[in-house]
Amino acid sequence: MLAFVSLVFLLFAAPVRGNDASLDDLTASDRVTATREQPDYTNDVAPIIARACTQCHRVDGVAPFSLQSADDLLKRSRNIARAVRDGLMPPWFASTPSDARHRFKNDASLSAQDKATLLAWLESSDHPSARASGDVVAAPLAPITRSAWRIGEPDAILELPEAIEIKAEGTMPYVNVRVATNFESDKWIRAWEVIPSAREVVHHVLVFAVAPDAKNTMDVSSGFFAAFVPGGGMRQYDNTRAKLLPKGSTLVFQLHYTPNGRATSDRTKIGLVFAESAPQYEVRTAGIFDAKLDIPPNNASHEEGTSITVPADIRILSWMPHMHTRGKSFRASMTHPSSSTDDGGVVSETGRSEILLDIPRYDFDWQLSYDYETPVDVAKGATLTIDATFDNSADNAENPDPTQRVRWGQQTTDEMLIGYLEYELRDGGAPIGGGRVRDVVADRARQFAAFDEDGDGAIERNEGGPAVRRSFDAADADHDDRVTRAEFDLFVSRSNPAKNR
Ligand code: HEC
Known part of the structure; x- marks a missing residue:
C-alpha cells in the first residue's frame, strides 16, 4: 500500500527529469522501472539531502553518520526510510501551515513531495536499475567540509580551562564553568560557534555572557549568548548585525552531559569572529520566562504562560524555546498594540493577535532555534506572550516522576519555561529588560517578585x-x-x- 501511495505521488508530484545517459545500460525489464520516472540520486535525491540532512549528517557533523553520498544512503536505506516515514528525521518541530505568516530559514522539514521522492528512491535502491544508473558511485555532495569550524577561522577561541570528566553511568547535574574573555576592548561578534570535544555525551550547552559590573551573577533571562544543541551550535549575522561582548565579560558555560555508558572527558570551546566596527543593529537576546510555574502531579496537559509589553520598536530574528522533559507544546504570539497605548502602555484586549512560533510537540532532546526567513517587526507597546503545556503524567515516557508537584528550577527534575528571543531595536529606545548583560539588576527584581508569591516583600x-x-x-x-x-x-x-x- 505504501509503495503504491509513493508511486502515485511520484507520478503526479515528483520532478520529472530525463535519465538518458543511463537508459542505454538498462535491460528491458529495468526500462519498465525507468519509465515510471524512478527518481535518481543526482537530480532528485541529492538536493533534498543537501537541504534537509547534511547540515547534521556530514563529516564531523553532530549526527552519528554522514549522508553525503548515495552509498551512505544505500548502506542504511531501511533505517532511513523508517526515520523519514515516521517523521523522526529531520528533526523539526514548528508547525508552518501553508498560510503561516512567518517562515524559518533553518526549516529542515520535508514536503510531502520530497518525502515521497526520497522514499521511492530508497525503497527501489535494491533494484538493479538503481545501481545500473550509477547512483551508487555518484559523486558525494560537495563540499565536504573537514574544517571543524563552520563559521570560518575564528578570531578568538575560548575553551574550558580544563576537561570535564564524564561518568560512564547515571545522570550529571548541570556543570557551570566560568571563562574570562580578557579582550582589551568591547568586541562586536559577527559569528559564533560552540563545539564540544565529546559530542556524544553533550546534551546541550548554553553560554551566558556576564558583564564585568555583574560579576557573580548568572540569571537565565539575561546575557544568554550562545548555545550548542544538535542541529544548531552556531550563528552568523549579516553585515548589518553583530552582538556586543563588553570588555571584561566572563562567559559562563552551562553544560548538560548525558553519560552514555563509556566514561570520557569533554573540553567544549567557543569560536568568535569579530566585526571590525559597530554594526547598524546590535543583536540582543532576551528571555521571557515564567518562574512562577506550578505544575500539579498527574496532569497530562497543564497550561502555563506569561507576557511582556515590548518597550520599543523591535525586530525579532529568532526564538529558542526552553523547557525540560515535561514540556509538551510551546507557542509564542504577539498582540499588536491598540491605538490607545499612549496612556501608559496598557494594551487593549481588542488588539489583533498573531502566532509567531507554534510548536505542537515540544521535544526536550532537540533544543532547536527557529530563525525567521524575514525578521518580524514588533511595535512598541505590543505584547509578546509565551504559552506552553506540560505533561506531568505517567504517559510521558521522559517524565522523571508524575507524582511530584513541579516548580521552577535548574535540574531536569524541575521545570522551566523560557522563550529566548534574538532581536534588535529598530530605532533606538530601551531594550527588553534583561535583554542585555548589563540589565541583570532589573531582572533580579522580576525574579524576586516571581518567588515572592504572596507579594509581602x-x-x-x-x-x-x-x-x-x-x-x-x-x-x-x-x-x-x-x-x-x-x-x-x-x-x-x-x-x-x-x-x-
Ligand atoms: C538537526 C540535525 C539533524 C538533521 C537535519 C537530520 N538529522 Fe538525522 N540524526 C541527527 C542526530 C543527532 C541523530 C542521532 C541521535 C538520534 O538518533 O536521535 C540522527 C539520527 C538519524 C538516524 C538514525 C535514527 C535511528 O533511529 O536509528 C537516521 C536514519 C537519520 N538520522 C536520518 C536523517 C535523514 C534522512 C535526514 C534528512 C532527511 C536527517 N536525518 C536530518 C541529526 C539530524
Missing part, C-alpha cells in the same frame, strides 16, 4: 518551589525564616556558578 519557605527551598537556609542570612530582597540580592551575587560543580 519577602520569600517564605513555602514559596518559589524547590529551587528556592534548596537554597533557602543559605539565603536567609538572619535566620528569621524570611528571605528579604536584600538577602536575596546578597545571596545571588555571592553564588559563584563555578561552585555549582
Whole structure:
C-alpha cells in the first residue's frame, strides 16, 4: 500500500527529469522501472539531502553518520526510510501551515513531495536499475567540509580551562564553568560557534555572557549568548548585525552531559569572529520566562504562560524555546498594540493577535532555534506572550516522576519555561529588560517578585518551589525564616556558578 501511495505521488508530484545517459545500460525489464520516472540520486535525491540532512549528517557533523553520498544512503536505506516515514528525521518541530505568516530559514522539514521522492528512491535502491544508473558511485555532495569550524577561522577561541570528566553511568547535574574573555576592548561578534570535544555525551550547552559590573551573577533571562544543541551550535549575522561582548565579560558555560555508558572527558570551546566596527543593529537576546510555574502531579496537559509589553520598536530574528522533559507544546504570539497605548502602555484586549512560533510537540532532546526567513517587526507597546503545556503524567515516557508537584528550577527534575528571543531595536529606545548583560539588576527584581508569591516583600519557605527551598537556609542570612530582597540580592551575587560543580 505504501509503495503504491509513493508511486502515485511520484507520478503526479515528483520532478520529472530525463535519465538518458543511463537508459542505454538498462535491460528491458529495468526500462519498465525507468519509465515510471524512478527518481535518481543526482537530480532528485541529492538536493533534498543537501537541504534537509547534511547540515547534521556530514563529516564531523553532530549526527552519528554522514549522508553525503548515495552509498551512505544505500548502506542504511531501511533505517532511513523508517526515520523519514515516521517523521523522526529531520528533526523539526514548528508547525508552518501553508498560510503561516512567518517562515524559518533553518526549516529542515520535508514536503510531502520530497518525502515521497526520497522514499521511492530508497525503497527501489535494491533494484538493479538503481545501481545500473550509477547512483551508487555518484559523486558525494560537495563540499565536504573537514574544517571543524563552520563559521570560518575564528578570531578568538575560548575553551574550558580544563576537561570535564564524564561518568560512564547515571545522570550529571548541570556543570557551570566560568571563562574570562580578557579582550582589551568591547568586541562586536559577527559569528559564533560552540563545539564540544565529546559530542556524544553533550546534551546541550548554553553560554551566558556576564558583564564585568555583574560579576557573580548568572540569571537565565539575561546575557544568554550562545548555545550548542544538535542541529544548531552556531550563528552568523549579516553585515548589518553583530552582538556586543563588553570588555571584561566572563562567559559562563552551562553544560548538560548525558553519560552514555563509556566514561570520557569533554573540553567544549567557543569560536568568535569579530566585526571590525559597530554594526547598524546590535543583536540582543532576551528571555521571557515564567518562574512562577506550578505544575500539579498527574496532569497530562497543564497550561502555563506569561507576557511582556515590548518597550520599543523591535525586530525579532529568532526564538529558542526552553523547557525540560515535561514540556509538551510551546507557542509564542504577539498582540499588536491598540491605538490607545499612549496612556501608559496598557494594551487593549481588542488588539489583533498573531502566532509567531507554534510548536505542537515540544521535544526536550532537540533544543532547536527557529530563525525567521524575514525578521518580524514588533511595535512598541505590543505584547509578546509565551504559552506552553506540560505533561506531568505517567504517559510521558521522559517524565522523571508524575507524582511530584513541579516548580521552577535548574535540574531536569524541575521545570522551566523560557522563550529566548534574538532581536534588535529598530530605532533606538530601551531594550527588553534583561535583554542585555548589563540589565541583570532589573531582572533580579522580576525574579524576586516571581518567588515572592504572596507579594509581602519577602520569600517564605513555602514559596518559589524547590529551587528556592534548596537554597533557602543559605539565603536567609538572619535566620528569621524570611528571605528579604536584600538577602536575596546578597545571596545571588555571592553564588559563584563555578561552585555549582
Ligand atoms: C538537526 C540535525 C539533524 C538533521 C537535519 C537530520 N538529522 Fe538525522 N540524526 C541527527 C542526530 C543527532 C541523530 C542521532 C541521535 C538520534 O538518533 O536521535 C540522527 C539520527 C538519524 C538516524 C538514525 C535514527 C535511528 O533511529 O536509528 C537516521 C536514519 C537519520 N538520522 C536520518 C536523517 C535523514 C534522512 C535526514 C534528512 C532527511 C536527517 N536525518 C536530518 C541529526 C539530524
